[in-house]
Amino acid sequence: MRATGGELGWLTWPLDQGEKPGWEVTQRTLNGSQFYTYSVCNVGEREQDNWLRTTFIQRRPAASRVFVELQFIVRDCNSFDATSLTCKETFNLFTSESDADVGTTFRKGQFKKVATIAPDEITSKNELRINTETRVVENLSRKGFYLAFQDIGACVALLSTRVYYKTCPATVKSLASFPETVAGGENQALREVSGVCVDNAVSEKLPRIYCTVDGEWVVPVGQCQCKPGYEEVKDACQECQPGFFKAVASGDKCELCPANTQRLSSGVLFCPCMDGFYRAPTDPSTGPCSGLPSAPRDLVATTTQLSAGKLLLTWSPPEDTGGRIDITYSIECQRCEGIVCQPCGEKIRYEPASTGLTDTKVSVSELDAHLNYTFIVEAHSGVSLFASQATPQAYRPPSTSALTTSLHYTDKCQFVHGKWDIHLQMDFIFSFRKRNSNSRQGPEDTYFSSSEQLKPLKTYVDPHTYEDPNVAVLKFATEIHPSHITKQKVIGAGEFGEVYRGILKVPARKEVAVAIKTLKPGYTEKQRQDFLSEASIMGQFSHQNIIRLEGVVTKFKHAMIVTEYMENGALDRYLKDHDGEFPSFQLVGMLRGIAAGMKYLSDMSYVHRDLAARNILVNNTLECKVSDFGLSRVLEDNPEGTYTTSGGKIPIRWTAPEAIAYRKFTSASDVWSFGIVMWEVMAFGERPYWDMSNHEVMKAINEAFRLPAPMDCPSTVYQLMLQCWLQDRSKRPRFGDIVNLLDKLLRSPDSLKTIADFDPRISIRLPSTSGSDGSPFRSVSEWLESIKMSQYSENFTCAGVVTMDHVLQMKNEDIKNIGVRLPGHLKRIAYSILGLKDQTSTLSVFAV
The missing domain is CATH 2.60.40.1770 (ephrin a2 ectodomain)
Structure with a gap:
């Protein structure tokens, strides 16, 4: 009332009080200030029942509990004369709920009592005492409520009523x-x-x-x-500053880029290596980068046992290790007659070995008399596989750092000043190596000509060659006790049973999140062996881009395969869910990881046979790992390196034509499949060849049709796809070549700026211009369904775009205005409309 300068319009009852009024507005002076009160003081009258009701108080829907704070004065009954025998010193608080304002309608029966209000201090004739009391009104559920105050014979002044919720x-x-x-x-x-x-x-x-x-x-x-690439700053996540990075989602701050890395961009997950520096496949992406080791120094050959044809080679470590400690050495021997040289062969013996040496000496024996020998000592480190990307120095071999020594050995013990007549030669043998490797190359084995593939460090063993498959499982996989495994929730279903997310807690090891493949009840022994054979395969691999096997459970009733847990699941689904959200640079980084994993498998003479985005798993740092080894097999030991099967399903859309036609699989056919994976990644999980049937796909491939470039695909990336899809498998790049090229693109982001030509009439399949029966679309929803954009049907309807004629009139801005925000979705719809506008020419393209 102080604010309004008048009454609040509260209702008093009874309405007609005659000479004995009930509650009424009075003006009082307190501490020199004028203020209004509602007061009543009929202390000398019997059976008082005076009501004061507030106006309708609307309630916030969630506020089921309100507080009523009262400020009031109660007169001391003893301050009245003896005739006031009915005087009271309390009054009552009531409430009544309603869904609407009932106006002046008042019924006492609709109110329920909240509390009796009694003062802590009462006011005498000479001293004014103000009381404050708060009461709670619970369980309110209707749109609003009234408060009411009942006087039963007290002398009360109500100074303030405050209603609030918390x-x-x-x-x-x-x-x-x-x-x-x-x-x-x-x-x-x-x-x-x-x-x-x-x-x-x-x-x-x-x-x-x-x-x-x-x-x-x-x-x-x-x-x-x-997220990766961001750090917490005052209740927000800000991009890492240039020169800093953060690889995983965490509460940590961004870290300073390590040694020998580029420090150009903000918001990066890792710092790429500077030119000439690399990370080994086993190095963390967050670690420093290393240079290539320089050549070993001071190579010296001395005799040990002349009659046995023994020689001791010693040398000094490289002057520059590239910043690494994993330096090893290898020895290669060439036997030369005149200008013709050839490998020394298996007769020559090395002690302790010819490769993987950590010491700077090796003993060589079984040398023949009267021949010239050339020994090449090479220094290796974890980044030596990247040596072909470095700038050659003089005649330095393309993949190693080396020193050579040539000597003439004779059993007549010719000495010069008490030692072998040994001529140290510091010129390297690059030209010789090149000529020699070409001499080994024939038209049918071009693909398998490199020494790296001819001599893998480790060769895959097919578990199916074991008479007892259980022996293979025990040999290649670690047995886990089921008590160490905790299943948490089902995340999928495999061929043999459900797949769970869970926790692996092995004593003395930190607990880790894992994926748990289970074998459904009622299995046969063959199904159990087939189920565990995948573990026998995975257990042989150790690479950061291959899914890691944690172990198996075989000695208990319920068999399980336990692998590392990949938070973001299958690559195809992840890309569909994040359509258009990643730049080309990041997509190429994903492809580089897949290619590195496939190079590792190829080096082990292993063919996957089912390489597809659905079989690539993604973790929370967007690292991609090859998985699902159900279809893969070992390469046979023959010149073509093929695997032939008499039956079984083949994933047509991902399989090379020679593998479809003759059921012959090689690492070259895996390269074809990798090209399809590249297309899937750059198209954000689009289905290869769209809705074409398998028969249509095979016919189109044989007629030289190749998938067109996806939207916004860099030209260099699309050209690599086309190289992977060459009809002649011997001309396709090797996985090592692919890794090198992708690394080159990642080191030079500008190379990704030129975009390949894009034709929406081809890149968006026929259903984007007509219905399933070849006729124009009958509705907007049918069209959206054909381009897999059904989630926007309601957006089009609400915007009044309800016919295909309306669709044809839309522009890019119109598409944005109806709520299509993701760049990939925006482009898909826009390009489809372009195709709709030229239906005749689209149909003619597919007719050709």
């Missing part, structure tokens, strides 16, 4: 944003509230917190963490 204020805690929340009531002491991670933050579990009845936040659950 809320937990909007807040950000642990990078999770929580909205303002009304506090609960007596039936809900803690109200659970779900939050949302702030921009560029993620959480494995939904962030939650609890709001107490007093309006306080307690017990936050599910902490958000800044």
